[in-house]
Amino acid sequence: MHFFKKISDLQAYLNYQRSQNLSIGFAPTMGALHQGHMSLIEHTNKHSNISVSSIFINPTQFNDPTDLEKYPRTLEEDINLLYDHQLNTLFTPPVEEIYPAQGIHTPDFNFGRLDQVLEGVFRQDHFKGVAQVVHRLLEIVRPDDLFMGQKDYQQWTIIYHMLQQMESEVRLHMVPTVREADGLAMSSRNRRLTAEWRAKAPYIFRLLSEAQENYTLRPIAEICDQAISTLKEMGFRTEYFNMVDGYNLENVTSPEDHKKVVACVAAWAGEIRLIDNVILKEDHTFSF
Ligand code: AMP
Numbered sequence: 001m002h003f004f005k006k007i008s009d010l011q012a013y014l015n016y017q018r019s020q021n022l023s024i025g026f027a028p029t030m031g032a033l034h035q036g037h038m039s040l041i042e043h044t045n046k047h048s049n050i051s052v053s054s055i056f057i058n059p060t061q062f063n064d065p066t067d068l069e070k071y072p073r074t075l076e077e078d079i080n081l082l083y084d085h086q087l088n089t090l091f092t093p094p095v096e097e098i099y100p101a102q103g104i105h106t107p108d109f110n111f112g113r114l115d116q117v118l119e120g121v122f123r124q125d126h127f128k129g130v131a132q133v134v135h136r137l138l139e140i141v142r143p144d145d146l147f148m149g150q151k152d153y154q155q156w157t158i159i160y161h162m163l164q165q166m167e168s169e170v171r172l173h174m175v176p177t178v179r180e181a182d183g184l185a186m187s188s189r190n191r192r193l194t195a196e197w198r199a200k201a202p203y204i205f206r207l208l209s210e211a212q213e214n215y216t217l218r219p220i221a222e223i224c225d226q227a228i229s230t231l232k233e234m235g236f237r238t239e240y241f242n243m244v245d246g247y248n249l250e251n252v253t254s255p256e257d258h259k260k261v262v263a264c265v266a267a268w269a270g271e272i273r274l275i276d277n278v279i280l281k282e283d284h285t286f287s288f
Helices: 007-019 036-046 065-070 076-086 126-141 149-164 188-192 195-200 204-216 220-233
Strands: 001-004 022-030 050-055 087-093 146-150 170-177 237-245 261-269 272-281
Touching: 001 036, 007 022, 007 050, 007 087, 007 126, 022 036, 022 126, 036 050, 036 076, 036 146, 036 170, 050 076, 050 126, 050 146, 126 149, 146 149, 149 170, 149 261, 149 272, 188 272, 204 220, 204 272, 220 237
Parallel strands: 001 087, 022 050, 022 146, 050 087, 146 170
Antiparallel strands: 237 261, 261 272
């Protein structure tokens, strides 16, 4: 595995690979890696000649300083996992490489309401930070293919629109969510759950699965309200449990009128904020 901290060294290596006509696939992460991230690496390895991943905890996407401070940092374990999964190139830049003192230019992207709904209601400027860092990393790595998880469905959608606005040729791939055996979506934050909350956390996926079974049979509002009540009874603090259009992320009332429908949830399990989603209705006419 090739390991770089400096942009100039990474670029010298990747420029050489590009000159050999090798394709570059990129999977950015914030570390504290788990099998969900490894699935991204496996997809990247399979699809591209040179798989590149980054570990960078991006300060500009954290709206809560405590969340940033407590974000798990497990670099040594991460490196071992990536090595075991045959990653070709790891980039772990310090903050000054990504955000140099002289500043960086990020285009003024317009996401319409995409960054105002769901997460956008509860995490002010979060997606501005995400777009900023992904734009910066793309400028540095210049991949042919970019791999991101369905787990962060809204993030994926926003990056898709960012690439379109940039008229970028980078192909964006969606990697399905990897779950624990009990259904809990894998997340770096899961390791901060108490034993009590870890036991309750799979309920989130159970309710999403129930929504999948029922969304054509019962009124959407009723299913969502019931899910929120069940989570409340269990002690979760739910921020949203919505069924949305898979493209514009607006709430749906009649799923039959939409090509793609996704159920999305964010709920606090004690001190830990969990998000998850399930694609209820897939649009098989759309391909990347
Ligand atoms: P993060 O390190 O949380 O910023 O995530 C880095 C990438 O891994 C993002 O594209 C996430 O959507 C993706 N990811 C995180 N958790 C999972 C999961 N359980 N399954 C698949 N992809 C995931």
